[in-house]
Amino acid sequence: MIKEFRLPDLGEGLTESEILNWRVGVGDTVTLNQVIAEVETAKAVVELPSPFAGVIKELHEQPGTVVEVGKPIVSFEVADDAGQAASGPANLSAGAGEPAQLVGQGVADAPKREPNLVGYGAVVESTSRPARRQRNLPGGRPAETNAAQAAPPVAGPAETKPAAKPAETTTERPRSTPPVRKLARDLGVDLAEVHGTGPRGLITREDVQEFLHPLAAPAGTEPADPGQTVPGSRQDASVRETRTPIKGVRKFTAAAMVQSAFTAPHATEFLTVDVTPAMELLAKLRDSREFAGVKLTPLTLAAKAVLIALRRSPALNSRWDGENQEIVAYNYVNLGIAAATPRGLTVPNIKDADGLSLVQLAEALAALAETARAGRTAPGDLSGGTISITNIGVFGIDAGTPILNPGEAAILALGAVRRTPWEYRGEIALRQVMTLSLSFDHRLVDGEQGSRFLADVGAILADPGMVLTMV
Amino acid sequence: MSIDETGQGGTAAPNSARHPHGQGRDLVQLVTPSGERVSHPEFDYWVRDITDEQLCSLFEDMTVIRRIDVEATALQRQGELALWPPLLGQEAAQIGSGRALRLDDFVFSSYRENGVAYCRGVDLTDIVRVWRGNASSGWDPYAINMATPQIIIGAQTLHATGYAMGIQNDGADSVAVTYFGDGATSEGDVNEAMVFAASFQVPVVFFCTNNHWAISEPVRLQSHIQLADRAAGFGIPSLRVDGNDVLAVMAATRVALDRARRGGGPTFIEAVSYRMGPHTTADDPTRYRDANELEDWAAKDPISRIAALLERKGLLTDGLQQQVKDKADAVARGMRTGCTTMPDPEPLDVFKHVYSTPNSWLDRQQDHYARYLASFGDPAGAVSEEGAR
Structure with missing residues (x-):
C-alpha cells in the first residue's frame, strides 16, 4: 500500500x-x-x-522548495501486513x-478535532478552518491595487479621523456562543451578516436558522456553500438596520485606505496660523477685474501656496516604488482635491497644476468641483495624482489625520477659518485663524522636510508677501 | 587530537570551566576515558560491590536509554512528538545515579532525566505521552516514586526539599533526589531550596548535571567558580564528579544518599558531563557552539568509556553486544508502538488527575463542560440552554 x-x-x-x-531517490528501499x-x-x-520501511514511490517536492507543514513530501510503497512485522x-x-x-x-483534516500536538496547525493559512479570521479585510485585500489607483479615493471631508475606519472593521467578531458559531460554520453562514436578537445583540441558534430560513436548511444538513448565502433581507432585522452591499466607490475607498494606512507609515503635523492677511488678499482679488466671475476661496490660495511650497520641498511630491525599489520624484504636480460626491469620496486631480496661474488654478478648481459633484469626472482625472488637498474646513472642522491617497507622499487638510482671539502685534485681537494638518509618508519625507513644507504653506497664508522670498 | 585523561574538558574547548579564584578541584573519577579503572582512596569503597555482571547491566541501561533517545528524536522528526529533549552524552550521569536509588527514595527531575525515569521503571509509553501532547502529565508519581518531569527550570528542587521535610517528619530513612542542570543553579528556586534544605538539614540530594550549556548560554558565563563550590555558600557539602563515568557517579550518589539516610542532611553533586545534542529538537546548537568542543567531548563519551572498561576486562563479547542491541531495539520498538497507537485524549480528560479527592467546584465545571460538549451533538438541547441565558 x-x-x-x-x-x-x-x-x-x-x-x-x-x-x-533528498538522500534517497524514487525506487530506493529504505x-x-x-x-x-x-x-x-x-x-x-x-x-x-523515514517513518516507514518500504520503497520510495514518489518525491513530491524538489530540493530548494519551501513546503508548508502538513503537505505530503514523499510517498512510500509499504508492504502489507506480512512484510511489515519484519521491516x-x-x-x-x-x-x-x-x-x-x-x-x-x-x-488537511480541518473539520476533525483540533490538533493535539503543540504547535500544530499554528498559523497555516488557506485552511478551511478560520473563516472568522478572514473577515478582517473589508472589501478584500488590495489585490485590486490597480483598480484602486485607477479611481483613487482618499481621505476626504467627512473622514476627520479616517484611521479609525479600518480599525473599526477589524475589531470584535459578532457576539455569539461556540455551539452557535459551529452551527453557523457548518451551515456556511457568516455571523457578521446575522442580526442577533439575544441579550446585547447575542446571536442565537434561532437567529442563524432564521437567517437561513429562505434556504430551508435545518440544522445538521450538508454545509451550504458560503458563497450562496444571500445577505440582508430579513423582515424584522431590516427595521432596525439597513444593509448595503459593499461595492463601487465605497469598496475602492476602503481598499485604498487600508492599503495606504498599512503600507505607508503616516506622520501628521498640525499648524495653526493667522490667515487674516490671506483673507484680506482674497477680498481684494475678488474685487479686481482680472478675477471677475472667478470663484475664489481659501482653498484657491491654499492650493497655490502648496504649489509654491512644493518647489522648496520636492520630496513631498514623490512616490515610493516598492516594486522597483526606487523613489520617483515628479517634475510636475497633479494636484488632487478630495471631493464629496453622491457616489462617495473621489479625488480628481488638476493636471500640471504647477504651471497654472492663480486665475487658471481658480477656474480649474471650480470646474473640477462642479464636474465631481455631478458625478461626471473622467477616469483620467481620477488617476495620476501626485499630492492632495482635502478641505475639511467646509464642514466646520479644524483638524484631523488625513490618510494618504495611495501612491502619494503627502496630503494637506485645510481646517475651517474661524474668528478667534489671537495674539496680534502684542495684543489680543479677533483674527481669522485656520489649522493645517499635513500627513506625509515617512518613508519618503522626513520630519524636517514635512515641517518646512508645512511652515512654508502657513507662512504664505499668514503673509502672502512671503511668496517673494520663495520664488 | 589529544584526549585529556582528567575529563575536565579539552584545552581547546572555549567552554571549559575556568576558575580565576583558584577554587577548582579535581573530578572524582574511577574510570578514565580510555576505559582504565583507576583507584580512588575514598570512592572505591562505595562501588566495591559492583560485579562484572552489574557492570554489563549498567552498559545495557546506558545503551538502552541512548536508543530511547534516538527513537524519540526520530519520532519528533516524523511528526509523532511535538518536542523532545535529548539526553545524548548524559547517560552515565543518569544511569549511575538512578541505579543507586532505593525504591522508597523519591525523584524530582527536570525534563531531560528520561534515563532516570527508565531506571525507576516507568512505562515507555508514559515517557512520550506529554511530548506528544496527549496528556498534561505522563504517569502516576507514586507508582514509581518519581514526579513527572518539571518544565519550569529548577522548580523541582523546591518540591524535593519539601518532600524531604516530610520524610524527616515521618522519621523515615528514604531520600528525595532532585535533578537539575547547570542553568538551574542560577534560578531563585534552586537557591531557595538549598537554603531550606540546609536550614532543616533534610534528606535531599541536589544532583546537578553540568552539561555545560543552558540552551545557548555557556556555564562559564553563569558561574565564575565551579558549580560544586556554590554549595559551600549554603553550608551544603558537595562533590564534583566525572559525569561521564558511570561508576564515579554511582559512588558519589551513594555517598550523598548515605549521608542523608543517616541524618547528615543535604548534599550537592555536580556531575560534569556534556550535552552532545541540541537542547531540544527545536534547537540548533551549531549556531552557538564550537564543533571542536563537541569533538573533545565525544572522545569522553560515557558509553564508549564503559565499553572500553568491559573490553579491558574481557566482558565485551559479541554475545553481550548483540543482547544489549536486541534489548535496546525492543525497547525502542515498544516505545514507538506505544506512541503511535496512543489514543487521543477525550475532552473530559482535562478534569482528571487534578485533585485526588472530590472537588465540588471542579465537578461543577466538568458538568458545565460536559453539557457544553453535548450541545454539539444535540442541537435541541443547546437551543433550550441558549434560551435560558
Missing part, C-alpha cells in the same frame, strides 16, 4: 520548512528511521528519518497507518 509522509512541525510552532536535499532528507526550518537544519516496529500494530494522519492534523 502507498503511505504518504507529510512535513511535520519540526520546531515548536513552525509553519514551513525548506527541503535542502528502512525505518533511515535518513531520507535534510530540511531547513527557521530554527535549524535537521535530518528527516519495522512502527508497523507491528494496527496503528501502522496512523503517523501520516497525525502529521497532517489541523491542516
Whole structure:
C-alpha cells in the first residue's frame, strides 16, 4: 500500500520548512528511521528519518522548495501486513497507518478535532478552518491595487479621523456562543451578516436558522456553500438596520485606505496660523477685474501656496516604488482635491497644476468641483495624482489625520477659518485663524522636510508677501 | 587530537570551566576515558560491590536509554512528538545515579532525566505521552516514586526539599533526589531550596548535571567558580564528579544518599558531563557552539568509556553486544508502538488527575463542560440552554 509522509512541525510552532536535499531517490528501499532528507526550518537544519520501511514511490517536492507543514513530501510503497512485522516496529500494530494522519492534523483534516500536538496547525493559512479570521479585510485585500489607483479615493471631508475606519472593521467578531458559531460554520453562514436578537445583540441558534430560513436548511444538513448565502433581507432585522452591499466607490475607498494606512507609515503635523492677511488678499482679488466671475476661496490660495511650497520641498511630491525599489520624484504636480460626491469620496486631480496661474488654478478648481459633484469626472482625472488637498474646513472642522491617497507622499487638510482671539502685534485681537494638518509618508519625507513644507504653506497664508522670498 | 585523561574538558574547548579564584578541584573519577579503572582512596569503597555482571547491566541501561533517545528524536522528526529533549552524552550521569536509588527514595527531575525515569521503571509509553501532547502529565508519581518531569527550570528542587521535610517528619530513612542542570543553579528556586534544605538539614540530594550549556548560554558565563563550590555558600557539602563515568557517579550518589539516610542532611553533586545534542529538537546548537568542543567531548563519551572498561576486562563479547542491541531495539520498538497507537485524549480528560479527592467546584465545571460538549451533538438541547441565558 502507498503511505504518504507529510512535513511535520519540526520546531515548536513552525509553519514551513525548506527541503535542502533528498538522500534517497524514487525506487530506493529504505528502512525505518533511515535518513531520507535534510530540511531547513527557521530554527535549524535537521535530518528527516523515514517513518516507514518500504520503497520510495514518489518525491513530491524538489530540493530548494519551501513546503508548508502538513503537505505530503514523499510517498512510500509499504508492504502489507506480512512484510511489515519484519521491516519495522512502527508497523507491528494496527496503528501502522496512523503517523501520516497525525502529521497532517489541523491542516488537511480541518473539520476533525483540533490538533493535539503543540504547535500544530499554528498559523497555516488557506485552511478551511478560520473563516472568522478572514473577515478582517473589508472589501478584500488590495489585490485590486490597480483598480484602486485607477479611481483613487482618499481621505476626504467627512473622514476627520479616517484611521479609525479600518480599525473599526477589524475589531470584535459578532457576539455569539461556540455551539452557535459551529452551527453557523457548518451551515456556511457568516455571523457578521446575522442580526442577533439575544441579550446585547447575542446571536442565537434561532437567529442563524432564521437567517437561513429562505434556504430551508435545518440544522445538521450538508454545509451550504458560503458563497450562496444571500445577505440582508430579513423582515424584522431590516427595521432596525439597513444593509448595503459593499461595492463601487465605497469598496475602492476602503481598499485604498487600508492599503495606504498599512503600507505607508503616516506622520501628521498640525499648524495653526493667522490667515487674516490671506483673507484680506482674497477680498481684494475678488474685487479686481482680472478675477471677475472667478470663484475664489481659501482653498484657491491654499492650493497655490502648496504649489509654491512644493518647489522648496520636492520630496513631498514623490512616490515610493516598492516594486522597483526606487523613489520617483515628479517634475510636475497633479494636484488632487478630495471631493464629496453622491457616489462617495473621489479625488480628481488638476493636471500640471504647477504651471497654472492663480486665475487658471481658480477656474480649474471650480470646474473640477462642479464636474465631481455631478458625478461626471473622467477616469483620467481620477488617476495620476501626485499630492492632495482635502478641505475639511467646509464642514466646520479644524483638524484631523488625513490618510494618504495611495501612491502619494503627502496630503494637506485645510481646517475651517474661524474668528478667534489671537495674539496680534502684542495684543489680543479677533483674527481669522485656520489649522493645517499635513500627513506625509515617512518613508519618503522626513520630519524636517514635512515641517518646512508645512511652515512654508502657513507662512504664505499668514503673509502672502512671503511668496517673494520663495520664488 | 589529544584526549585529556582528567575529563575536565579539552584545552581547546572555549567552554571549559575556568576558575580565576583558584577554587577548582579535581573530578572524582574511577574510570578514565580510555576505559582504565583507576583507584580512588575514598570512592572505591562505595562501588566495591559492583560485579562484572552489574557492570554489563549498567552498559545495557546506558545503551538502552541512548536508543530511547534516538527513537524519540526520530519520532519528533516524523511528526509523532511535538518536542523532545535529548539526553545524548548524559547517560552515565543518569544511569549511575538512578541505579543507586532505593525504591522508597523519591525523584524530582527536570525534563531531560528520561534515563532516570527508565531506571525507576516507568512505562515507555508514559515517557512520550506529554511530548506528544496527549496528556498534561505522563504517569502516576507514586507508582514509581518519581514526579513527572518539571518544565519550569529548577522548580523541582523546591518540591524535593519539601518532600524531604516530610520524610524527616515521618522519621523515615528514604531520600528525595532532585535533578537539575547547570542553568538551574542560577534560578531563585534552586537557591531557595538549598537554603531550606540546609536550614532543616533534610534528606535531599541536589544532583546537578553540568552539561555545560543552558540552551545557548555557556556555564562559564553563569558561574565564575565551579558549580560544586556554590554549595559551600549554603553550608551544603558537595562533590564534583566525572559525569561521564558511570561508576564515579554511582559512588558519589551513594555517598550523598548515605549521608542523608543517616541524618547528615543535604548534599550537592555536580556531575560534569556534556550535552552532545541540541537542547531540544527545536534547537540548533551549531549556531552557538564550537564543533571542536563537541569533538573533545565525544572522545569522553560515557558509553564508549564503559565499553572500553568491559573490553579491558574481557566482558565485551559479541554475545553481550548483540543482547544489549536486541534489548535496546525492543525497547525502542515498544516505545514507538506505544506512541503511535496512543489514543487521543477525550475532552473530559482535562478534569482528571487534578485533585485526588472530590472537588465540588471542579465537578461543577466538568458538568458545565460536559453539557457544553453535548450541545454539539444535540442541537435541541443547546437551543433550550441558549434560551435560558
